[in-house]
Amino acid sequence: MGIKWDEFFVTGDPLILASQIAILLTSIGAVAALTYFKKWRWLWTDWLTTVDHKKIGILYILVGIVMFFRGGVDGLMMRAQTAVPENNFLDAQHYNEVFTTHGVIMILFVAMPLLIGVMNFIVPLQIGARDVAFPQLNALSFWLTFSGAMLFNISFVIGGSPDAGWTSYFPLAGKEFSPGIGNNFYAIALQIAGAGTLMSGINFVVTILKMRTKGMTLMKMPMFTWTSFITSIIITASFPIFTVALALMTFDRIFGTHFFTVSGGGMDMLWANLFWLWGHPEVYIVVLPAFGILSEVISTFARKTLYGYKSMVLSITIIAVLSMLVWVHHFFTMGNSSAANSFFSITTMMIAIPTGVKVFNWLFTMRKGRIKFTTAMLWALAFVPNFVIGGVTGVMLAMAAADYQYHNTLFLVAHFHYVLIPGVVFPLFAAFYYWWPKMFGYMLNERIGKWHFWLFTIGFNLTFMPMFFLGLDGAVRRAYTYSEQTGFGPLMLTSAIGAIILAAGFAVLLYNIYWSARYADRNISNDPWDARTLEWATASPVQHYNFASLPEVKTLDAFWHMKKNNEIKELNEDEIQEIHMPSNTWIPFYMGSVFLIAGFFLVFEWTIAAAIATIGIIAGLIFRSFDYDEGFHVHKDEIIETEQGWRKVGKGVKNHVS
Amino acid sequence: MDKTTKSFPISHVIGFFLSLALTFGAAFVALQAGLPANTVLWIIGSLAVIQAALQLYMFMHMNEGEDKAAQSINILYAVFIAVVIVAGSIWVMFSGHSH
Numbered sequence: 101m102g103i104k105w106d107e108f109f110v111t112g113d114p115l116i117l118a119s120q121i122a123i124l125l126t127s128i129g130a131v132a133a134l135t136y137f138k139k140w141r142w143l144w145t146d147w148l149t150t151v152d153h154k155k156i157g158i159l160y161i162l163v164g165i166v167m168f169f170r171g172g173v174d175g176l177m178m179r180a181q182t183a184v185p186e187n188n189f190l191d192a193q194h195y196n197e198v199f200t201t202h203g204v205i206m207i208l209f210v211a212m213p214l215l216i217g218v219m220n221f222i223v224p225l226q227i228g229a230r231d232v233a234f235p236q237l238n239a240l241s242f243w244l245t246f247s248g249a250m251l252f253n254i255s256f257v258i259g260g261s262p263d264a265g266w267t268s269y270f271p272l273a274g275k276e277f278s279p280g281i282g283n284n285f286y287a288i289a290l291q292i293a294g295a296g297t298l299m300s301g302i303n304f305v306v307t308i309l310k311m312r313t314k315g316m317t318l319m320k321m322p323m324f325t326w327t328s329f330i331t332s333i334i335i336t337a338s339f340p341i342f343t344v345a346l347a348l349m350t351f352d353r354i355f356g357t358h359f360f361t362v363s364g365g366g367m368d369m370l371w372a373n374l375f376w377l378w379g380h381p382e383v384y385i386v387v388l389p390a391f392g393i394l395s396e397v398i399s400t401f402a403r404k405t406l407y408g409y410k411s412m413v414l415s416i417t418i419i420a421v422l423s424m425l426v427w428v429h430h431f432f433t434m435g436n437s438s439a440a441n442s443f444f445s446i447t448t449m450m451i452a453i454p455t456g457v458k459v460f461n462w463l464f465t466m467r468k469g470r471i472k473f474t475t476a477m478l479w480a481l482a483f484v485p486n487f488v489i490g491g492v493t494g495v496m497l498a499m500a501a502a503d504y505q506y507h508n509t510l511f512l513v514a515h516f517h518y519v520l521i522p523g524v525v526f527p528l529f530a531a532f533y534y535w536w537p538k539m540f541g542y543m544l545n546e547r548i549g550k551w552h553f554w555l556f557t558i559g560f561n562l563t564f565m566p567m568f569f570l571g572l573d574g575a576v577r578r579a580y581t582y583s584e585q586t587g588f589g590p591l592m593l594t595s596a597i598g599a600i601i602l603a604a605g606f607a608v609l610l611y612n613i614y615w616s617a618r619y620a621d622r623n624i625s626n627d628p629w630d631a632r633t634l635e636w637a638t639a640s641p642v643q644h645y646n647f648a649s650l651p652e653v654k655t656l657d658a659f660w661h662m663k664k665n666n667e668i669k670e671l672n673e674d675e676i677q678e679i680h681m682p683s684n685t686w687i688p689f690y691m692g693s694v695f696l697i698a699g700f701f702l703v704f705e706w707t708i709a710a711a712i713a714t715i716g717i718i719a720g721l722i723f724r725s726f727d728y729d730e731g732f733h734v735h736k737d738e739i740i741e742t743e744q745g746w747r748k749v750g751k752g753v754k755n756h757v758s
Numbered sequence: 759m760d761k762t763t764k765s766f767p768i769s770h771v772i773g774f775f776l777s778l779a780l781t782f783g784a785a786f787v788a789l790q791a792g793l794p795a796n797t798v799l800w801i802i803g804s805l806a807v808i809q810a811a812l813q814l815y816m817f818m819h820m821n822e823g824e825d826k827a828a829q830s831i832n833i834l835y836a837v838f839i840a841v842v843i844v845a846g847s848i849w850v851m852f853s854g855h856s857h
Contacts, residue, residue, distance in 0.1 A: 337839050341843060367851065369851065370851060373850055374847070377847070421838075424839065428850055435854045436850060436854035437854040439853065440850055440853050
């Protein structure tokens with residue numbers, strides 16, 4: 101465990117030197133600002149120690165947006181490098197690092213935190229609960245995810261980034277072919293973040309099964325809650341596979357075992373097998389809650405109840421089962437038996453059936469609806485044609501024989517970006533516009549939002565549509581350059597221009613958040629969209645105890661029917677009772693920090709230091725098991741004051757909805 | 759948080775020590791016993807199944823649920839996942855030319 105101090109900081113690249121200086125200045129700036137504005141106490145009590153599911157949700161979303169920026173810069177660098185033939189903007193090694201971190205960050209530190217963030221904020225409100233089943237565990241999930249994200253991100257300035265692709269296939273990712281410590285960051289950062297995700301999955305399964313308000317049977321749950329439930333089950337089933345695979349990878353890399361090595365009796369392709377046993381369900385983990393968001397948005401703005409609710413529930417349940425049975429389609433070319441390839445070809449095509457059912461359900465929901473073209477609805481509308489392109493090319497890739505041609509080309513890259521961007525990012529943007537007033541008490545500006553929408557959608561198509569044709573012409577993925585004779589130049593340049601427009605769209609979103617935070621009207625009602633589900637039945641932004649008295653549900657679209665039947669109760673001060681809520685705690689933040697330190701030591705293979713840091717983890721566990729904090733009670737006076745406050749706000753929203 | 763269940767968790771302690779014994783037993787069989795590899799695989803595989811069953815009963819409240827239907831669904835789903843992962847991996851890794 102010799103410490104090589106000369107290799108500690110990454111040196112010799114002007115781009116990375118600039119980043120190191122920027123990180124240093126930003127950190128100093130943040131500390132100075134917190135001290136100057138005397139915000140340390142606020143940071144500690146309101147955010148770092150919180151167990152409130154709404155604040156944890158917002159923290160997740162914040163991490164997701166920051167990571168989106170990081171992953172997006174990686175993407176722009178790749179497009180800049182390949183914009184013209186024989187370009188020298190990045191060298192081969194740097195390009196390898198950039199596409200690796202782009203993939204890992206976009207899936208695990210953008211899509212997952214954003215979706216789990218929205219789930220955290222919305223699911224307890226939709227089922228009429230005051231928090232998740234295990235609030236402290238929820239905070240721990242967040243801080244582990246955060247630690248994993250930070251550990252992964254420091255790799256590019258300290259120690260060197262992983263460079264074996266986001267799938268990190270062996271034998272390349274093993275110690276023989278990647279002797280540096282870069283891939284240790286992959287194994288350990290994802291292990292820490294994955295533990296957090298697994299706990300979130302368990303937490304939401306229990307929350308949705310046990311915490312639903314009176315009258316809300318499973319078949320009366322809003323569709324977003326249903327998809328979050330199924331996603332949580334898939335998380336609980338599939339993340340342990342990744343945990344084991346990463347642990348074996350860590351052993352191979354740090355302790356010299358031979359699980360995946362070529363020599364010593366290892367099986368290199370077993371890594372690919374285990375990775376995709378987790379990795380394919382992971383696709384459905386991110387896409388199902390996004391489908392739930394679309395269902396809520398389409399139903400609200402078509403002003404109709406969701407078409408085919410039962411078939412939707414059946415579809416997502418079938419997807420949950422099938423998602424575990426398709427993983428081999430990621431390595432058809434490994435040399436499986438034809439029986440295995442045929443089997444996984446067929447299961448893959450079968451997934452198109454429930455997915456098709458869902459698309460038709462959304463179309464029929466809109467049929468004869470009086471559609472409001474809000475920004476949130478635009479994202480949902482754009483989803484349908486764009487996602488269908490991704491889905492149909494997926495069926496093309498599912499044919500094992502044809503896959504030998506498409507495999508490892510930009511055709512595949514175009515396909516999965518057409519699935520993941522319209523299928524996850526569009527719905528997440530829809531979720532931002534739709535639920536922003538619930539989270540922050542003001543709406544995102546609709547006019548700026550439409551700029552965001554058009555720039556992003558056009559930029560997206562311009563970036564990725566050319567890749568289908570490039571791939572069919574033989575352009576392989578992950579190649580850092582190409583010669584002029586290939587003829588790829590014009591389409592590659594088109595793609596790079598598209599990427600700039602895409603980035604401009606994202607910049608407009610950030611501007612919209614800034615503009616709306618400063619200037620947007622705060623006088624909005626609790627229900628600005630005339631929506632249908634329970635989260636709109638309480639204040640915007642939501643008071644910390646969610647509901648003064650827990651709502652009682654009689655039908656699907658419960659809040660809509662309460663409004664139609666005049667069942668919304670006035671505030672009755674005599675019926676208000678004290679509310680029992682969980683207390684803040686420092687343990688999750690502490691655990692996240694210790695995991696970060698221990699993980700950092702282990703990445704550098706300083707095993708003794710890592711073992712000492714692990715004592716801190718065990719101490720936290722012991723402290724927690726003797727912690728008998730019973731929570732606290734919210735007093736009646738406070739509840740009455742809060743409830744009178746938000747119920748007085750005037751109805752209607754000014755100058756927002758076109 | 760429920761203070762009514764503060765009796766000594768004797769079954770957890772027994773389960774914990776039995777788990778330790780089974781784990782170290784497996785390590786001993788694999789590292790020290792000097793048996794043929796095939797025999798070792800069968801023995802440690804059986805010890806793993808025994809330990810899984812033990813933990814389900816001692817730690818996971820298998821015998822405490824009041825809802826039999828939910829219990830059955832859970833077990834069926836777990837068996838499904840286990841079969842897919844284990845049998846599926848063996849089939850995929852050994853059926854073709856890859857190995």
